[in-house]
Amino acid sequence: MGFEFVVVLLFLTTSAVIVGIALWLGRFLRPRLPSAEKASTYECGERPIGSAWFNFNPRFYLFALVFIVFDAEIALTYPAAAVARRWIAEGRAWLVVAEIVLFLAILVAALAYVWGKGELDWNRDLAGPEEMP
Amino acid sequence: MLPDLAGLRGGAAILPELVLTGTVFAVLVLDLALRRSARRGRVLLLVTCLGLAAAATAIAGVSAGAQPLFYGMLVADGFALFVKGVVIAAAVVGAILAALSPEIRRDQLGEYLILLVCLTLGMCLLAGARNLLMLYLALELVSLPSYILAGFRHGDRRSSEAALKYVVFGAAASGLMLFGFSLLYGLAGTLDLPGIGAAVVARGLQGGLDAQLLVVVAVLLSLAGFAYKVAAVPFHMWCPDVYEGAPTPFVAFLSVAPKAAGFAALLRFFLSGFGAPLGFPAPGEFPWPFVLGVLAMATMTVGNLAAITQDNVKRLLAYSSIAHAGYLLMAVAVGSPLAIRGVLLYLPIYLLMNMGAFLVVMAVHDATGSETVDGFRGLGARAPYLAVVMAVFLFSLTGIPPLAGFIGKFFLFAAALQTKSMFFYAVAVVGVVNSVISLYYYARIVRACFLEKPADAQAPVRVGSPAAALLGALAVPTLVLGIWWGPLLGVVEKALLLPR
Numbered sequence: 001m002g003f004e005f006v007v008v009l010l011f012l013t014t015s016a017v018i019v020g021i022a023l024w025l026g027r028f029l030r031p032r033l034p035s036a037e038k039a040s041t042y043e044c045g046e047r048p049i050g051s052a053w054f055n056f057n058p059r060f061y062l063f064a065l066v067f068i069v070f071d072a073e074i075a076l077t078y079p080a081a082a083v084a085r086r087w088i089a090e091g092r093a094w095l096v097v098a099e100i101v102l103f104l105a106i107l108v109a110a111l112a113y114v115w116g117k118g119e120l121d122w123n124r125d126l127a128g129p130e131e132m133p
Numbered sequence: 134m135l136p137d138l139a140g141l142r143g144g145a146a147i148l149p150e151l152v153l154t155g156t157v158f159a160v161l162v163l164d165l166a167l168r169r170s171a172r173r174g175r176v177l178l179l180v181t182c183l184g185l186a187a188a189a190t191a192i193a194g195v196s197a198g199a200q201p202l203f204y205g206m207l208v209a210d211g212f213a214l215f216v217k218g219v220v221i222a223a224a225v226v227g228a229i230l231a232a233l234s235p236e237i238r239r240d241q242l243g244e245y246l247i248l249l250v251c252l253t254l255g256m257c258l259l260a261g262a263r264n265l266l267m268l269y270l271a272l273e274l275v276s277l278p279s280y281i282l283a284g285f286r287h288g289d290r291r292s293s294e295a296a297l298k299y300v301v302f303g304a305a306a307s308g309l310m311l312f313g314f315s316l317l318y319g320l321a322g323t324l325d326l327p328g329i330g331a332a333v334v335a336r337g338l339q340g341g342l343d344a345q346l347l348v349v350v351a352v353l354l355s356l357a358g359f360a361y362k363v364a365a366v367p368f369h370m371w372c373p374d375v376y377e378g379a380p381t382p383f384v385a386f387l388s389v390a391p392k393a394a395g396f397a398a399l400l401r402f403f404l405s406g407f408g409a410p411l412g413f414p415a416p417g418e419f420p421w422p423f424v425l426g427v428l429a430m431a432t433m434t435v436g437n438l439a440a441i442t443q444d445n446v447k448r449l450l451a452y453s454s455i456a457h458a459g460y461l462l463m464a465v466a467v468g469s470p471l472a473i474r475g476v477l478l479y480l481p482i483y484l485l486m487n488m489g490a491f492l493v494v495m496a497v498h499d500a501t502g503s504e505t506v507d508g509f510r511g512l513g514a515r516a517p518y519l520a521v522v523m524a525v526f527l528f529s530l531t532g533i534p535p536l537a538g539f540i541g542k543f544f545l546f547a548a549a550l551q552t553k554s555m556f557f558y559a560v561a562v563v564g565v566v567n568s569v570i571s572l573y574y575y576a577r578i579v580r581a582c583f584l585e586k587p588a589d590a591q592a593p594v595r596v597g598s599p600a601a602a603l604l605g606a607l608a609v610p611t612l613v614l615g616i617w618w619g620p621l622l623g624v625v626e627k628a629l630l631l632p633r
Contacts, residue, residue, distance in 0.1 A: 116165040
């Protein structure tokens with residue numbers, strides 16, 4: 001019972017041993033040139049500035065939310081587009097069109113709402129009329 | 134080859150949900166189009182109420198049937214339709230409360246109403262969900278707008294705290310429930326509730342001790358989500374803090390509608406997933422009635438005992454709503470036809486008395502700025518109408534005849550006694566003792582209204598005529614249903630005529 005998991009165990013041990021050997025061999029081959037630059041956090045080739053624990057601008061959050069609207073649009077339009085040709089051949093073109101138009105109308109309403117409410121305006125007073133006490 | 138569209142039939146049965154979706158859309162567009170108009174709030178409230186009324190009319194037009202719709206995702210039986218009617222009624226009252234309350238800023242009323250109707254849509258889907266996937270999605274559609282509405286008082290620290298606590302608790306409970314669902318799926322190989330029931334009976338009962346244990350663990354984990362939605366022990370802790378911090382018009386809605394939808398989903402989960410009627414377990418069967426009965430006893434005891442020491446009326450009503458979840462849970466544990474009838478009868482009665490009590494709390498808070506029991510001192514002299522209807526709602530919540538709350542509780546306890554089992558006799562005794570305890574803290578508010586002198590201000594408390602009319606509309610049925618409950622019982626009986 002459970003014998004098939006021996007393969008998994010073998011893989012785990014082999015990988016651990018190989019990585020260990022590679023690191024151990026590297027000690028003899030590589031030059032040792034430690035510097036402060038190397039000890040610092042790696043941040044896409046850039047020198048890190050300050051701490052990562054600070055408050056991000058909440059506008060990024062709003063824009064990310066709006067982006068999701070269009071992300072969902074692609075995800076949900078694609079299935080309809082995939083069957084469109086077959087359904088048109090079967091005389092159900094109106095169904096595909098109606099589906100997509102209705103869906104896009106809802107999305108456009110969402111975008112219009114965000115736009116009309118001024119959420120796409122980058123230079124906006126986010127605090128509103130009341131400040132946090 | 135024509136695509137198979139047979140499973141998509143049933144559009145007529147989800148007409149109420151379609152109307153609600155259209156209402157969301159209409160309010161959203163109008164909120165945007167009228168954003169510079171002075172009459173925006175009134176127009177939006179009108180459109181929302183018309184949409185909800187249209188959805189209620191659509192419910193009346195749906196022919197109830199037990200056949201599954203949309204590949205078995207939903208069902209539009211009498212039980213689901215009745216619960217949908219209750220939550221839509223609660224949404225109408227909730228929308229009017231929001232329009233009356235100064236806690237909801239006028240320019241944000243549109244957003245509030247959009248989210249409120251979204252929430253109602255989620256609850257309607259929840260009442261009819263017969264597939265675990267649909268059930269979970271509907272539950273999240275109820276939860277997400279609730280989180281936003283709980284934190285709707287912008288810049289208010291307690292409101293934000295309420296929303297955050299609600300989110301954290303909700304995420305934990307929802308995760309536990311999903312884990313339970315995944316175990317059930319692993320056991321049964323289907324997400325369909327009746328299919329799960331058949332698989333559990335077939336495999337769980339004969340699969341030895343470990344399979345039975347797995348079923349018990351899966352169901353207990355799934356219970357977490359429902360217990361959170363109806364605020365039952367041990368997932369009740371969010372309730373007082375959220376009720377205290379969230380805007381009062383939303384609390385009035387939250388204490389009634391999601392609870393009703395949660396109980397509908399819980400009943401369907403147990404009755405169609407695990408066989409009806411449950412009855413008391415024979416040896417070798419799963420002890421659901423016992424587990425639910427113990428939870429019911431714990432819920433009502435914790436709710437009532439904790440309510441005794443509360444000074445804030447909203448917190449007091451929060452604990453009282455936990456206690457009421459306990460009484461309802463007792464009937465769910467029994468699971469007999471009489472018990473289901475009792476639950477369905479209790480939901481509209483609970484709507485009337487609880488939303489009424491919160492409306493009085495809101496009116497007193499708006500006039501005096503106080504949410505404590507002391508704020509109700511001398512209300513009998515300062516606002517006789519408010520004090521009298523508050524007394525009606527509170528005594529009805531206690532379950533004193535001849536008020537509607539008595540009839541509701543009577544059916545719940547009758548269902549427990551009808552089982553003729555020692556365990557449910559014990560649960561019923563605990564329930565009766567708890568009702569007596571609850572009289573103490575409800576009567577404390579009534580005593581403050583009529584027997585105590587106000588500490589400082591003697592000025593009369595003014596109530597606007599819309600609020601007074603709404604109070605009357607909630608108080609009169611609370612009085613009448615206590616004496617003449619036949620018509621409501623008839624509607625309930627008719628809802629349960631069809632097989633589930």
